[in-house]
Amino acid sequence: MDCVSPILDIATRLWNCTTNHTAYISHLQDNLHSLRDAKRELENISKDIEIRVELAEQQYSVRTNQVKGWLESTQLIVIEANDILQKGDQEIQKKCFGCCCPRNCCSSYKLGKEAIKKIDAVKELIKKSHFDVVADRLRRPIVDERPVEKTVGMDSIFGEVWRCIEDPSIGGVIGLFGMGGVGKTTLLKKLNNECLDTTHDFDVVIWVVVSREVNLEKIQEAIWKKLQIPVDMMSNKDSDERAIEIFHVLKNKKFALLLDDLWERIDLLTMGISIDHSRTGSKIIFTTRKEDVCSQMEAHRRFRVERLPSEAALDLFRLKVGENILNSHHEIPKLAEIAARECNGLPITIITVARAMANWRTPEEWQREIQVLRRYRLEIPEDHNILKDELIELWIGEGFLDKFYNIYDARNHGEYIIGRLKLACLLETGPYRNIIKMHDVIRDMALKLASETKDMILVQECGGGLRLSRQKEVIRMSLWSPGVEFFDETLTCPCLSTFLVKDSELKRIPNTFFRFMFSLSVLDLSCNKDLIRLPLELGELINLHYLNLSYTNIDVLPFAVMNLTRLRILLLDETKNLKGISRTLISRLQSLQVFSRILSSTKIRNYDESSSDEELLEVLHYDQSSGNTELLEGHYDHPWNEVELFEGLEFLKRITDISITLSTFPSVLKFKSSPKLQCCIKRLTIMCTEMVSLDISSSAMQRMENLHMLSIRDCHSLREVKICLEDDHERIQGVLVPKCFRSLGYLRVENCLVKDLTWLIYAPTIKYLWVDNCPELEEIIANDLGSSEIEESIELFSKLESVNLVSLPSLKSICRGAMPFPSLQNLEVMDCTNLRKIPFDSSSAKKSLNAIKGSKTWWDALEWDDEAAENVFASKFIESEFLLFKPASSALPSTYTKQLQRFK
Known part of the structure; x- marks a missing residue:
């Protein structure tokens, strides 16, 4: 019995082993079915997980390592299972003995065993597929690269701004200002992208587009998304709560905040931005069209983004046109220079025009397109300038400043408006402080805006005669530059309010020319040196507010001008041939507020490039395009009764702004005895050859509180200018002189015999x-x-x-x-x-x-x-x-x- 038990145990074990192994063979087909089902289930689960992962990755998330490993294992095990299934199907087809026994038991045994193992592996992966999280929130890069075109001529200002960003000793707020289209946004993008390639220690660089209509919520959204603050934390919070969250994230970070297109000050604290530059080294860089926004944002550094110089402008133009077009004809490179100049250094215009010109391959096509560019620009020739005073006087004539009864209040408000326009880069400072100009792109924009309104504005470069097909609709007409010698016919422009014909060759105006200009309020015929006579019907322009006849050779002011009872501004500077203005005529202009007739005494002569700049300032006609300078004015050859004119001016109740020349001793005496003239004088030129001494009483000096410019010239006998103090307490005794010239900023003394100018102690505002x-x-x-x-x-x-x-x-x-x-x-x-x-x-x-x-x-x-x-x-x-x-x-x-x- 003792021997039987071990033998029986061994036999049992052998039987079980044989049974298990034969099961691999006998149950092969069932196992293959089970493997196929398990594989199909695993594939479906894998597809579902992949969809979840893809959705998460689209939301700046990254799949977890666990999910990544599971998907890789799944992919591998599916391949292995497919291999087993393929081999198993082939093995089943090879069975013998009436399809009951396999031909190759070893092969069937091996496949059956692999199928069982693979089923267990698939089931294990299915068990592990229950992921709560398939992806983690991706940490966004410190800097988001922004697409930017290749730039030309921007390296210098880029380097200056970047040095300020890197320099920890420079405050944290940097402003970039300049006119629209000059390249501010492009510069900001280059600064943003520089953070990708440069070693720096910013924790995050944030880009926000602000635009004209400030939307605080959108600005905050751009910031918190860049900071990767979860949406569920911010969606149900108001702006103050969002600001607190943003502040907590940023307060210990060194960040760079790039704000594009600011139009006004924005309160950074309300957005959650508190810049502690001294502690964190953070920087805020913004772009704006308005220089005063830099002040409002308390910028520590501000940079004006200028137009491109001519060489850089041409390089950019050539780059955008393409060398294949430039090389298509030997004349095109020269035409490209001309076209580039028409763009006036503004990158956005250069790029736009260059891309348009790239469509043309012949010189004829290029010349045609250049003419189109020129024809539809605003009336102001390139680099035209205007004195601020002249522009303000035009505004007064137009009625833009009608709410001011006092002319000096109107002038001050005009100065304020010009300052605002300059800060907005809509106007630019010219070659001198009191000169302003408007560049071509802004002119184009102004004309386009005007064309979208009901007002019709005619702007014409003269040279081909006046072409006007819609006369009755014209509101404002400007004809500037040589080309108009005379008008052949009467214009029927009942709506015309402004008519400018300046710097042309106008010689004659028909008597009936103004007959149908019932609404005309501004008429400027200045700088037409060949214009000698005015039509009598000028007196029928009863709505005229502004009349400028300066730099013409008119000899008579038509008596009918006395009918212009609404005239506010009359300018007659350098009308050297004008015989006189009667007391009766001038006294009838009861609405007159501004009168000017300043004369120069410079002899006729020609000037060349060797002439001094002061000589050039005497020039009354200057052709900038040719560089030739020609003096039009000569000696004041027709002295007339200035006293009679002054008496007429005294009679005017509204007159407050007078600019005159005193060329005779009686006129000097008249001025000294007239409190009215003294109170109104703005610019005064004295050219009295017989005057030996000029005595000014302290009371007269005090009355001349509006005197802005004084020129004492060609007074060849003048030996002293003396201030006569009327009371002892006015004398200088180590205290401030109580009575003085309060506004005198500009003084010129020339060709006199004075020994000193000590009287300047009474001119503390002299500039x-x-x-x-x-x-x-x-x-x-x-x-x-x-x-x-x-x-x-x-x-x-x-x-x-x-x-x-x-x-x-x-x-x-x-x-x-x-x-x-x-x-x-x-x-x-x-x-x-x-x-x-x-x-x-x-x-x-x-x-x-x-x-x-x-x-x-x-x-x-x-x-x-x-x-x-x-x-x-x-x-x-x-x-x-x-x-x-x-x-x-x-x-x-x-x-x-x-x-x-x-x-x-």
């Missing part, structure tokens, strides 16, 4: 001083009144910005002792051989001075009280044998600066 050809002038401020205490008490020269001293052989002193000159920018001394000292010490004009110009001989002969001052100003000296600085344009009557092309 520009020009003294020329006064052979006996020894001092500007006489020594006996030049103590530093008195100079400081009256703030002498505290606003002085520019000084030109020319041909003063006797001049020895400007004033005694050093003075601060806190505003002085330019000093030019020419042919003043006896001026051995300038009133500077090492702290004079410390922050303002740009340059001192004069001959090297004069500079080397200067005497200095301390070596430190000499060292300081040596770096400011520029050798010059001719005048480079000019008085600002407003230092002269607007008519003195005809060559500074005017705004249309």
Whole structure:
């Protein structure tokens, strides 16, 4: 019995083993079915998981490593299962003995065993497929790269801004401002993308487009999405709560916030942005069209994005046109230069025009397209300028400033508007401070906006005659530049309110020309040197508010002009042939507020490129395109009864702004005795050859509170200008002089015999001083009144910005002792051989001075009280044998600066 039990156990084990192994063979088909079902279930589960993963990845998530491994295992095991199933199906087809026994038991055994194992593996993967999370939120890159076209001419400003971003010592807010289309957004994109390639330690770089209509919620959304704050945390919160969440995420991060297209100040704190630059080194960089937004945003650095210089503009144009087009004909490269110039350095225009020109391959096509470019630009020729005063006077004539009864309030508001337009980059500063201009793209935009309204504006480059098919609809008409010599017919323009014909060759106007211009309020015929007679029907323009006849050769002002009872502004500057204006005529213009007739005394002569800049300022006609300069005005050859004119002006109740020339001694006496004229005077030129002394009472000086410009010229007998103080307490005793010229900013003294200009102590607001050809002038401020205490008490020269001293052989002193000159920018001394000292010490004009110009001989002969001052100003000296600085344009009557092309 003891032997039987072990034998039985062994037999049982052998039987079980044999049974299990034979099951691999006998149950092969069933096992293959089970494997096929399990594989199908696994594949379906895998597809569902892949869909979940793809959806998550579209939401800036990344699949977990667990899911990634499971999908890889699933993919592998499905391949292995398919292999087993394929081999198993083949094995079953090979069975013998009536399809009951396999031909190859070993092969069937092996497949059966693999099928069982694979079923278990598939079931294990199915068991592990219950994932709660298939993907984790992806950490977005620090910087999102932004598509940007290749740029030209932007490297310099890019480098400057990037250095400010990298420099931890520079404050955290940087403003980029400039006109639309100049490339501000492109520059900001380049700065954004630079963060991809440059080693920096920003934790995050955020890009937000703000635009004109500020939407706080959209700005916050752009920020919190970049910061990857979960949507469910922000969706049900108000703006204040979202700001708190953003603040908590950013407060310890070093971030760069890039804000594109700001139109006004935005409160960063309300968005959750609190920039603690000193602690985190964060930066905020924004773009705007308005310079004052930089101030409102408290920018530590601001950069004006300028138009491209000509070479860079041409390079960009060639890049966008393509070399294959440029090389298609030998004339096209030259035409490309012309087309590029028409774009005026504005990248957006260059790119647009270049892409359009890339469609043309022949010179004829290019020439045609260039003509189209020129034909539909605004009426203002390239680089045309206008004095601010002239533009404001046009606005007054148009009625834009009607709410101001006082003309000076209207002027001040006009100045404010111009300032706002300049800050918005809709207007630009011209070659001088008081000159403004508008560039081509803004003109095009203005015309397009005008074309979308009911008002019809005709702007025509003259040269082919006046072509006007819709006369009755025209509201404003501007004909500028040579080409119009005469009008052949009467224009039927009943809606016309503004008519400008300037700088042309107009010789004749038909008597009936203005017959059907019932609504005309602004008429500008200035700078037509061949215009001699005016039509009598000019007096029928009863709605006329503005009449400019300056720089014409009219000899008579039609008596019918007295019917223009609504006329507010009458400009007659440099009408040298005008015989006179009667007291009766001028006194009938009861609405007149502004009257100007300033004359120059410069002799007829021609000028070339060697002429001094001051000489050029005397020029009354300047053709910038050709560079030729021709003087139109000569001596005032037709003296007429100025006293009669002044008496007529005195009779006008609304007159508040007068600019006149005193050329005779009786007219000087009349002016000195007329409180009305003194109160209204704005610009005054005195050219009285017989006058020996000019005495101004302190009360008269006080009345001339609006006097802005004073020119004393060609008074060949004048030896002194004296202020007559009427009370002892007005005398200078170390205290501020109570009565003075309150507004006098521009003074020119030329061709006189005065020995000093000490009376300037009564002109504390003087900005520009020009003294020329006064052979006996020894001092500007006489020594006996030049103590530093008195100079400081009256703030002498505290606003002085520019000084030109020319041909003063006797001049020895400007004033005694050093003075601060806190505003002085330019000093030019020419042919003043006896001026051995300038009133500077090492702290004079410390922050303002740009340059001192004069001959090297004069500079080397200067005497200095301390070596430190000499060292300081040596770096400011520029050798010059001719005048480079000019008085600002407003230092002269607007008519003195005809060559500074005017705004249309």
